[in-house]
Amino acid sequence: MSLIKYNPRTLRTFTTNNLFDDLFNDRFFNNDVTVGKSFTPQVDISETEKAFELSFAIPGIKKNEINIDLNEGQLIVSGERKFEEKKEEKNFHSVETRYGSFSRSFHLPDNIDANKVEAKYEDGLLNITIPKDEKKIQKKTIAIK
Numbered sequence: 122m123s124l125i126k127y128n129p130r131t132l133r134t135f136t137t138n139n140l141f142d143d144l145f146n147d148r149f150f151n152n153d154v155t156v157g158k159s160f161t162p163q164v165d166i167s168e169t170e171k172a173f174e175l176s177f178a179i180p181g182i183k184k185n186e187i188n189i190d191l192n193e194g195q196l197i198v199s200g201e202r203k204f205e206e207k208k209e210e211k212n213f214h215s216v217e218t219r220y221g222s223f224s225r226s227f228h229l230p231d232n233i234d235a236n237k238v239e240a241k242y243e244d245g246l247l248n249i250t251i252p253k254d255e256k257k258i259q260k261k262t263i264a265i266k
Contacts, residue, residue: 160202160219166227173233173251177225180245181218187247189240194231198247199224 165176177198179187187200204220234254241248 160221160223162198162223162225164225171253173229173253175227175249175251177247177249178245179247182245184242187242189249191229191235191238194229195226196229196249196251197224197226198249 162177162179164178167174167176175196175198179200179202182200182202187198190197190199199222201222202218202220229251232253234252237252239250
């Protein structure tokens, strides 16, 4: 019987083959900044009595490169973070920043006021406020029998 070291980071057992696979497939040795890269912004969603609030973390993107569409109860936020190589001769050893196109969509409830949706972009955060339509809010207390 042999003991196998458990590695919780990769959730697989440690073997010599895995060691060599990890070593030679490491991003440190890969100069191609587009390999395996994708960008999906993180979103915080909250609700108050009067509105829904979405906060997107999208640093490095210009305001005019972001699209926000509201169509048939669905909010779609899309854009692209582009990798711009400067003319300086640089050999990147590691690029951990994610680049590429993104699109996030959210189904909204029926009780929103689509005409009063506001968006503000500042310091890499896109904040979208979606007010609730007070006419459509139906609150009812149900008695327990």
